[in-house]
Amino acid sequence: MPGKENRDEMTPEECRQDAENRKKKLKSQWIIFLRVGVIAVVAFIAVVVGSIAWFMSNNKVGGTGTSIQASGGEYDIAAVGEDVQSTKGQYDILLDSEPGEPTTVEAQSYIATNDNKPSITWAITEGTNMKNMQNTESGLEPGSCGSMTFYIIPHKSGQLDVKLDLTLTGYTYKGDKEPVSSDGITKIDLKVQQLLEGHILLFAGYDKSRNAYSGWISDDADAWSLSLDAKNNITLSRDGSGDIIWSAEKIEKDKAYPVTIYWIWPEILESYLKKADNINRHPSLFPKDSSAENEDDPSALPVDLYATMCKISSGSTFNRYFRWENEAAFEKSVTSKKLANMREDMNPAIYGEMSAYYNLADQYLGENVRYVKLKLETR
């Protein structure tokens, strides 16, 4: 210690001074130690947390001979497909994700996700497409419809609940040249996105014999429940807050369980209005009326739908379902009462007035949206 003299040689004055100095030094040392110590502790925590995260990560840690697999997903999702090349969608170049991994489950080929590839493109085949097969010129327009099937492949037997998130996103591009990568497209603005969600619809069920849909997947839908497989008690349902849940009581691992989503761009307003009674050129989206006895009926008309369809936010020229030029005229022509009346007793003159607004919305949608992305996310 600098300045330390032999105690005996110090005067009482100097002794006290020395003690004071030592105390001060100790104090400042403590402060420094605390400060540095806190930083060191934080650094230590960061390193520990990082290590845990690294071990928990998706990357397989391979050893020689055996492979050590990090804790991965309880299931993977897949679509039917022989190989990656032939199942590419025509517009996959506009997506950021890559194709999945070819897998075989019970002698059927799929293109699937895995721990290394959790986000993939949907394999497009004749039975599963949105008019986007390879080398196609076609696209969506009013009246287009189809289905997209995916499979849940569990890795453990027993009970499994999977939350499904299905979204449609609209894109457009500037200039004359068609885009060739995801950099070339931009999302459409929120208002047109709303129009897209009101006109290109997703359903969980479709009855071909009655040309009728069920299980509407939308913010404007009511809760419903569909049984997919009675034997294993697998249901697909929408709860009150809009979550779609695939719930299976008894599933076996390494088996592929299908879920089909039906998409449709209804050609005319009538599809939203009519009940299904016979096979008709135009399908019925909500074939039954809602009833108190069967609250989760997937075929029922959502209770507030017609009121929602007529909602106007002042100053706008369209909502999710209709587009208008004269707000006052629209308000008079399209009311939830009239929409409901058409359901019971179709009157061509009144219907014609209202459907003009639906068609105007279709036209606007077609003019302002060039591409549509369907994304399935599972949790």
Add this chain to the structure above:
Amino acid sequence: MKKADKKEWSTKKTWAVTAIVMALLALLIVPVFGWMYMERSMETMTKINIPYALKLGAGNTRPIQELELSNIDVSGEQKYKDIVFCVYSSQENREYDLQLAHTSNIGFTYNIYHAAKDENGSVNYLKENYSQGAELKGRYLNKQADSKYATDGFHGKTYGSYSNVQISAEPLYWKTTEKQILNEKNSAITKIIDEDKYYVDYYILRISWDDTVQNNKETDMIYIMAK
């Protein structure tokens, strides 16, 4: 003492700074993948076709509401009335069929002719002149051979199972026998307010009658469709 203190302090400071830097590096270098491991996603992209509208207009691409046929006075010298309508679209080579449907309360005869905008044309409608061309090739799908009325052929499609329909309320359907094509060769081209050019086909609908038709306040409905 000061110098020694300074040295001490700078050593501590260095150590503190190093610790901070190491902590930051640790946080930056070690990526966190863990929490995402349960999620999976699958996506696809498709395109929306550009909606080329096929439109019907009155006269020279005027709004269809201007097509006026309310009162026809059959007592005059001229035993026919001409109106001009058009079919137009911005899509080149768009093919379409033209269809006419009408009831037969009044004994009118309907004929459709090709037309062209012509300053010296004999047909004047909505302040423009047109000249008449050849008759549009087409035929009635459900006309009785020996009368003006319709057969039962389309009763089901029109009225479903309803059977109390007077013979003259059964609509007659007339359709072109071959598709018409909107393109540079066949059609006129017109520009409408700073939009793309439109290909336009003009038609004259001639409603004619003979002495059997009187001014008796009968009404008929007629539909013109292009698809």
